[in-house]
Each structure stands twice: as structure tokens, then as C-alpha cells.
Amino acid sequence: ITSEVVDRVYKEYMGDAESPAQVRDGLLDAMGDVYFVISAVEVARYHRDAGNPVYFYEFQHRPSSVEGVVPDFVKADHGAEIAFVFGKPFLAGDV
Numbered sequence: 001i002t003s004e005v006v007d008r009v010y011k012e013y014m015g016d017a018e019s020p021a022q023v024r025d026g027l028l029d030a031m032g033d034v035y036f037v038i039s040a041v042e043v044a045r046y047h048r049d050a051g052n053p054v055y056f057y058e059f060q061h062r063p064s065s066v067e068g069v070v071p072d073f074v075k076a077d078h079g080a081e082i083a084f085v086f087g088k089p090f091l092a093g094d095v
Helices: 003-013 020-049 082-086
Strands: none
Touching: 003 020
16 A cells, blocks of 8 residues: 555545544544445445446434434444334334
């Protein structure tokens, strides 16, 4: 990896971070891209190349049920959309 690539990646995720919270958010964005987004985009491209329709979304709605449970900086955790897609009864044990 060249220093130019490192500089571009740093600027993308850290930018002009001036506080520990901004550094944290940049690091979380970078980790999310490495662990989720890059592989998801790769799989989506394989499906597209096979002639299938592909839909890609990023869920960022913070559920009200996480108030006081997760830190305020968390928008939506992995799997948070399940309650919105299938309905909360599946998560509340009402089935």
C-alpha cells in the first residue's frame, strides 16, 4: 500500500477530526466498510453479473427501543432493520 492510498483512506474516514468522538465515528465507519460493505458490494456485483436484479440499502434508522441500551452515537446496529421489516412481535417474544 502506497502512502498516497493511506493518505486518501485516512482523509476519507478521519477527515479533519477534532474530537475523540469524531475519531471514533471515523474508525467505526472504516470498520463497518471493511467488515460489511466491501463484501456486500462484491456479492451484489456477482449477482448483477449473473443477470439478477440487485438492491442495496443502508439502514440508519435508530429504533426507539434502544434508548438507554446502546450509546447515543449508534444509529442502527447490524440486524436492527429486522423489527421494521418483519414487525416487532418477532423480537418481543409475542409469537
